Structure formats: structure tokens, C-alpha cells
Amino acid sequence: MTTGDQSPIPDYPSMLRLDGRNYVVAGAGVGMGRHSTHALAQAGAAKIICVDVDAGRADEIADEVGRDVAIPWVGDVTTREGAAALGVFAEQELGKIDGFVDIIGMARWESILDMTDETFDWEIDINLRHAFLLSQELGRRMVTTGGGTMTFIASVSGLTSGPMHAAYGAAKAGLMAWVQTLSEELGPKGIRANAVAPGTILSPRMDAVFTEEQRRVNAAHPPLGRMGATSDIASAVLFLTSDLSSYISGRTIVVDGGVDAMFPYPTTL
């Protein structure tokens, strides 16, 4: 204590710990989901339900993290049936659900004038509908047991224009708006809701489709001089899940190596 400040000093590193807490990670199999699952487990989470629509991936991540902590669950949480079944399973396996991380999202590349109805509906389902469903199916249970955290993966495409994937950007913008109202409605019930908006991240899916030129351009663009790694996103997820962020709710953290902060001045000036 100093003479001008009597407030207690917390043990800051311990605020990152999740010991004894139980989580659900939706989209846990690869990439940001895999890294986020490891991050929560390393921080001491007691149980983590590893959700994936791909049975092999759900099993692999559970094996990799360790079956003492990780429990695989296979299903599609973009449907009411899938999300409801997950809610029942999570309550049975975890008892108290301390939070969830929702990684699920994907984009197709079509111009606005050529976009089909089917693509538009698919983008809303794969990027937004599961947030609505999990907020209800897991959120209703969380409010009865004292609250917790909800953390979603959005995208910088929801903050700026997203040429050739407008519906993706619109759905991710919707997700960030969803998080704001979640935080207001559920904050009084002990729930914090936040999102992470990644820039270009070299996830296994992107790694499989990027050309050499795309790799070069995407690595050269950020002020930090590289593409993002899935572990960069997991770090933000862990922060938002932990008590280090206990007064942050309704916000989106941009993790893009500084791209979104730049005004496009010509580099020759």
C-alpha cells in the first residue's frame, strides 16, 4: 500500500487461471478451435467439451488434450436440434457450464450481384445462427448456475468491406452486434460476452488454399510483418475467458497485426 492508494494489489498472473472451470469449445477440431482448447486446458480448465461436426476431428482433439479433461461431442450446432442436444450433453457432463467459445464460421467468395439465395442463407447459418442457438441452449443453463463467459470469433470483414464475401461480412457484423446486446441482457445475470475479430490468419484451411502470391501479400501487409497464427487468436480467447478481462463485455478485440488501424497512405510518401 502507498499513502495515496490503499487498494489491494491482485495476483495478476493467477487471474489468467481457469482452474476447476468447465467449458464448451464449438469448432474445436482444428485451427483456432484446437489452439483455444489447448489454451483453456493449459490454464487449468477442469473439463472441456470439444464440439465438432467431424467425428474424427472431435476425437483427435480430445486425445491430444487428454481425455481426463477433454470430452468429444459430434454434431452440427448450426441447427436447433444440434445445439439443443449439445446443451443437454453439456449439462450432464459438466454440471456447471462456466462458459463457451464459439469458433464456427466460413466464407464463400461470390460478388453481390451474382450471389445465390442459397449462399446468402448458408453464410447466415454458418456465421450467425449458431451464436443465437448456443447463446440460448448454453446461456439458459449458465444463468441458472451463476453465469460465465461467451466468446465468439468474428472477423475484420464485419468491420470493413469484404469484397466477394459480403454476406460473410454482414453475418460477422451481426455477430458483433449480437455480442453487444448479449452483454447488456445477460450482464446482470453474471455473463460476459465478447468477440475476437481476426485479420488474415494462416489456419489449416487457409494454408490449404493460399497461393504463394497470396501468402506474400498477406504477410507483407500487416505492420507487424507477418500473417496471424491460430495461436494469436487463442491468446485473445484465453484473455477474454479469464478474469483478467473481468470488466470487459460487449466488445470485439481486433487481432490483425495492425491492419485495421491503418489509413491507406501510399507507402512511397
Ligand SMILES: NC(=O)c1ccc[n+]([C@@H]2O[C@H](COP(=O)([O-])OP(=O)(O)OC[C@H]3O[C@@H](n4cnc5c(N)ncnc54)[C@H](O)[C@@H]3O)[C@@H](O)[C@H]2O)c1
Ligand atoms: N482464417 C482466417 O483468415 C480468418 C479470418 C477471419 C475470421 N476467421 C474466422 O475464424 C473462425 C475459425 O476459422 P478456421 O478456418 O480456423 O476454422 P475451420 O473452418 O477450420 O473450422 C474449425 C472447426 O469447426 C468445425 N465445424 C465447422 N462447422 C461446424 C458445425 N456446423 N458444427 C460443429 N463444428 C463445425 C470444423 O470441422 C473444424 O474442425 C471462423 O469463424 C472464421 O470465419 C478466419
